[in-house]
Amino acid sequence: MNDEQETQSKDNYFQQIAEISNAMSAAHGRDFAIGTLVLAARYVAQHAAPDGSDKPAEAPAGVVATI
Numbered sequence: 001m002n003d004e005q006e007t008q009s010k011d012n013y014f015q016q017i018a019e020i021s022n023a024m025s026a027a028h029g030r031d032f033a034i035g036t037l038v039l040a041a042r043y044v045a046q047h048a049a050p051d052g053s054d055k056p057a058e059a060p061a062g063v064v065a066t067i
Helices: 003-028 030-046
Strands: none
Touching: 003 030
């Protein structure tokens, strides 16, 4: 993937996240949308990359990883 393709791919993901965020806010409120995005970021930070390059971390007590 060249730099232009990577930039376009990232832009597409940002657009998708914006659309999902707006939909969650409209349906369940801003706090729900923010909380969901924070939990998603936490999940990404604590789990293995899709290519298996990182070791998975244990989920914190009380956190159910369903993403």
